[in-house]
Amino acid sequence: MNSNRYLIFLGCSTPYRVSSYEISSRKVLAKLGVELVEMPEFNCCGLPFDPVSHETMLILAAKNLALAEKEGLNILTLCPGCAGTLRKVNRILKEDKTQRDMVNSHLKEADLEFKGTVETKHLLQLLKEDVGIEKIKASVTNPLTALKVAEHNGCHLLRPKEYFDFDDPEDPETLNALIEATGATCLDYIDETECCGAPSVGVSDKVALQLARDKLNHIKMVDAQALITVCPFCHIMYDTNELRIEKTFNEVYGIPIIHYPQLLGLAMGLTPEELAFGDLRVNPQKVINLAQGAHINHE
Amino acid sequence: MAEQAAKPSSQKEPIKASELDPKWKYELQKLHGAEGLMRCFQCGTCTSDCPVARFTDNYRPRTLIHMAQLGLKDRVLKSDTLWLCSACFTCTDRCPQDVEVASVIRVFRNQAAESGCVPQVFRDQAQSLIETGYAFKIPELRLKKRESQGLPPLPKGNPESVRKVLKGVKFFEPKQEPIPNEQQ
Ligand code: SF4
Ligand code: SF4
Numbered sequence: 001m002n003s004n005r006y007l008i009f010l011g012c013s014t015p016y017r018v019s020s021y022e023i024s025s026r027k028v029l030a031k032l033g034v035e036l037v038e039m040p041e042f043n044c045c046g047l048p049f050d051p052v053s054h055e056t057m058l059i060l061a062a063k064n065l066a067l068a069e070k071e072g073l074n075i076l077t078l079c080p081g082c083a084g085t086l087r088k089v090n091r092i093l094k095e096d097k098t099q100r101d102m103v104n105s106h107l108k109e110a111d112l113e114f115k116g117t118v119e120t121k122h123l124l125q126l127l128k129e130d131v132g133i134e135k136i137k138a139s140v141t142n143p144l145t146a147l148k149v150a151e152h153n154g155c156h157l158l159r160p161k162e163y164f165d166f167d168d169p170e171d172p173e174t175l176n177a178l179i180e181a182t183g184a185t186c187l188d189y190i191d192e193t194e195c196c197g198a199p200s201v202g203v204s205d206k207v208a209l210q211l212a213r214d215k216l217n218h219i220k221m222v223d224a225q226a227l228i229t230v231c232p233f234c235h236i237m238y239d240t241n242e243l244r245i246e247k248t249f250n251e252v253y254g255i256p257i258i259h260y261p262q263l264l265g266l267a268m269g270l271t272p273e274e275l276a277f278g279d280l281r282v283n284p285q286k287v288i289n290l291a292q293g294a295h296i297n298h299e
Numbered sequence: 300m301a302e303q304a305a306k307p308s309s310q311k312e313p314i315k316a317s318e319l320d321p322k323w324k325y326e327l328q329k330l331h332g333a334e335g336l337m338r339c340f341q342c343g344t345c346t347s348d349c350p351v352a353r354f355t356d357n358y359r360p361r362t363l364i365h366m367a368q369l370g371l372k373d374r375v376l377k378s379d380t381l382w383l384c385s386a387c388f389t390c391t392d393r394c395p396q397d398v399e400v401a402s403v404i405r406v407f408r409n410q411a412a413e414s415g416c417v418p419q420v421f422r423d424q425a426q427s428l429i430e431t432g433y434a435f436k437i438p439e440l441r442l443k444k445r446e447s448q449g450l451p452p453l454p455k456g457n458p459e460s461v462r463k464v465l466k467g468v469k470f471f472e473p474k475q476e477p478i479p480n481e482q483q
Contacts, residue, residue, distance in 0.1 A: 012433040015453050016441070023448060041455040043432040050405055051386070052412040052421045053470035054331060060428075063464055092331075099331070106467070110460040159388035160399070169392055195350045195387035202420035203382045210354040211385070276448070 003130060006076035007068050008036040009086070009120070011232070012044050014078050018232040020276035024261035025078055025123060027275060031139060031268055032131050037073055045082040046089070047156075055102075061089035062103045065120075066112040075120040080157035080231045083122035088163045090116060122157060123261070124230050125166050128174050136181045141269040143183025146290045149263070150187050150224035151175045152215065152238075154231035155195050169193065178260060179228055182267035186228075190218045198237040212237050213245045216253050226256045226287045228263055235259060239281045256284035266291040319370040327367060330409075332402030339364045345390035345400045351383050358383045360390055360400050363407065376411040382418050384408075413469055429471065432456020 014022050029036060046060030065086060068075050077083040093100040094116040104113055121129070127136065158169035167174045172193065179186040197211030216238070219227055229235045239257040246253060257280065265275040272278070272288050327333045339361075346352050346361040358380040366375050375381065381404070390400035411417065427436045433456045442453055465471045 010453065012435050012437070015445070016433070016435045016437045019441075019445070019448055019450065022450060026450070038451050039454045041432075041457045043456050043458075043461050044428055044434040048421075048424050048434045049428070049470075051382070051408045052417055052425070053468060054405065054409055056465060056468055056470060059464050059468070060461070063461070106464045109463040109466055112460075112464075155385075155387040155389075160391045160401070193389075195385050195389070197350075197385060199385040199387075200351065200383060203418050204355070207351055207354050207358075207383060208385075211350055214350075214353075 003074065004033055005035045005037065005073065006121075006126070007039055007071055007073040007118075009039060009042060009045070009064065009068070009075045009077045009082055011077060011079040011082040012048075013081075013232040013236070018235055018259075020262065020279035021078055021232055021235060021259045023274075023276040024259050024265050027270055028261045028264050028268060031270075032127075032135065034076075034126065034131065036076065037071065039067065040071070042067065045077075045079075045085045047081045047085040050085075057085065058089055058092070058099065058103050059106045061085050062093060062114040063107060063110070063112060065090055065116075065118060066107055066114045068118045069115055070112075072118075074118050076123065076126055077120060078123050078232065080122050080154050081233065083120055083125075084156040084164060086120040090118075090120065091163060122230070124153075124157060124174055124178065127178055128166065133177055133181050136178065136264070139264075140182055140267045142267055142291070144263070144267050144291050145183045146293065147182075147184040147225055147287065148187055148223065149179060149184050149226045149228050149258075150189055150219045150222065151179055151192065152196065152227055152229050152231075152234055153193060154229065154234045155193075157230065158193060175228070175230060175260065179263065182264055184263065184267075187222045187224050189222045189224070191215070196231075196234040196237040198233040201237070208237070209241060209245055209248060212241055213249055213251065216242065216245065216251070216255060219255060220253055224255065225290065226258045226263075226284070228258055228260050230260045242282050254282070254286075256280060256282045256287050258284060258287060314369075314371065318373060320372040321370045323370050323372045324368055327403070327406060330406050332399050333406040335396065335398040336364065336367060336403055338396040339368065339394075339398045340396060341365060342395060344393050344395060345398075348389050348393050350387060350389065351385055355380070355383065360384070360404060364398065364400065364403060367403070367407070375407055376414065377416060381407055381411060425471065428458075429462055429465070430458055432458040432461045 046057035050057040153172050161169050176186045197208035200208040262275045277284050327336050343361050346359045351358050384404050388401045424434045
């Protein structure tokens, strides 16, 4: 299903709170020749409702898939949660007729039907499989060689393994390779694949903040200059809460949280304004300076 | 509403034979995601790898699974820690017995939610869903701002059709009937 034309599924959290992720993603995808077609309509992917009603999750995801099927295009998502949900439900419903019939009896109320004819990819998978690392390397005009960063994949991009098989959940490589393609160094650290804690916000902020703190501590230990994310929830968890974590636990980090497409955009020579760096809460100026001065330092 | 989610855990009280529901495990095994429940042999891999368990003494996935095997239905469903799981799926990927641990916990939560035991944050999201089609109410200002940011308009959430397809789903009925004044 590799292609350069996708239906973009934005999900709820990116337009709600993380426009910088959408802005930077659209900019770099345009540069890489990936054409994005807007959905005529969409609703929540279903994931936030799985805890309270699995049936609701199945129906909502299937509704989105049925809408995409009408357009005849595969789906690209920016949110790993949306990607995971749409992929999982697509497979469950294709394999399990009882569930498919149940879901379709609901979709019929809105004149829709799930057929199972489209696939879903997350941004990272598209960059790896459809665009390819070589093409990304070739798009870099301003290698970020002065930058040393850490990666954070986020759970739903990797697990459960059964539904997300494009990388190794225990030792993922894709994001690392994509970061290195920009010229930056991607540092290893303890518990790289650990959860950011975002889903526990609202149930127990204390547990959620401790999880985020744990990760920030590990990143600080290796002197990473930034944390690179590919998920709106993970980004909110770290970017919005870093200051709060510093205050609550008496820590000092000052580590900017940057969307991967922002990092790639800098390497492509796009400006921080074009990539919405101004929206970030943890001041990213340090990183911008290193990125923009990088080629000068190495001449 | 809030006290429903925050009921104190009664896990420390001695277990009485009369509170066991010996058939619950068979009921659970028929539900999507919980099929492997009885395969659990209590090795503890799930708990030792659970990031949430690392930061709280109360949340233990292995214990919840064991309680279900024993039939401690009320204690599991009313447990105030059930909602702490962050659904990271580490346990599911690492369980040597292929118990889909995170999904079993999701099945517990679904049952708890059906009996009205659910944290407020989920009710808020449900309300937003049937009013807007999205899990969060995206402020009008933010939708307008998209234009100045060079972004295309956000596709419609079509809450009317969301309500149609959710007809008959227990969690949304009858408490949360059609809401007037929808925003698209
Ligand atoms: S890892 Fe699997 S077998 Fe081991 S205690 Fe957890 S659920 Fe049971
Ligand atoms: S899915 Fe839940 S129970 Fe399993 S490891 Fe993650 S937080 Fe723990």
